[in-house]
Amino acid sequence: MDIKEKIRVIEDFPVEGISFKDITTLLSDGEAFNFSINEMIKMVGNLEFDLIVAPEARGFLIGAPMSFQMRKPFVPIRKKGKLPFETLTYEYELEYGTDILEVHNDAIKPGDKVLIVDDLLATGGTVGAIVEMVEKLGGEVVGLEFLIELDFLKGRDLLKGYRVESLIQY
């Protein structure tokens, strides 16, 4: 199945010059969505890991079905103020301004092998922040798996030394 064909490209969203990869058309095809998640799981292969970490909101669409199917714990990364228990709060720089992410302190234990999952690897800013958060809690990032990778943004260069894989590239 050609998954790329199921993704809709929308020019100039959210701002002029950006060619946005819209996965809602993939989600709208039940067979294609099922196939994509199973392909993500195949990509992980026999890598040993303890839990899946994914950021809200689109990362949940990929990470939660993977976690369900692989029967592995799922740890959500959320925007500030959404998680009710004690959190590690992490502020990181964006092109303009900063963003804040949180993870529950007790969700990752020292030595846990962590698989980070998201829909898109662009510049790598967000996922780089998530790597730091996992490592601050003592987790070991054993792999980063993306549905889509925008090669030309070279996000992979920020993640040198890590196992980085993507199902579709632009």
Place this chain on the structure above:
Amino acid sequence: MDIKEKIRVIEDFPVEGISFKDITTLLSDGEAFNFSINEMIKMVGNLEFDLIVAPEARGFLIGAPMSFQMRKPFVPIRKKGKLPFETLTYEYELEYGTDILEVHNDAIKPGDKVLIVDDLLATGGTVGAIVEMVEKLGGEVVGLEFLIELDFLKGRDLLKGYRVESLIQY
């Protein structure tokens, strides 16, 4: 398996007097999460439907694995400005102020039988808005499925005439 036992209750979050049901402890148990999604699917039973609709962000954690497992289309409801294509934008009243939700116009077609899924039925305000959005696009809401229902908030009363089910009640 006692799923309720896997949910952490946190008092006074996000504000004093609220007894918050934290599902991250359920997500953190790979077997319990898998079991819960399969129980949600059993609850749907042989109900006929065309697609699953769920709101960001926590609704994605339940709706996406159900969609994956049932090979049914998944339609995300998002906060304002997140969806790149033409949207139906819907503003609705909260206890204090208003909130805005969006859905892609082309994601639901007239006559589509729609299953709405979310993690929590509280007062029913958000899910009531989603019902209205689905119906504005000509969809038929055939069921509303929740992981958790807060009985005492009587959200179910707002959804009279619809099939409403929940896996766990407080």
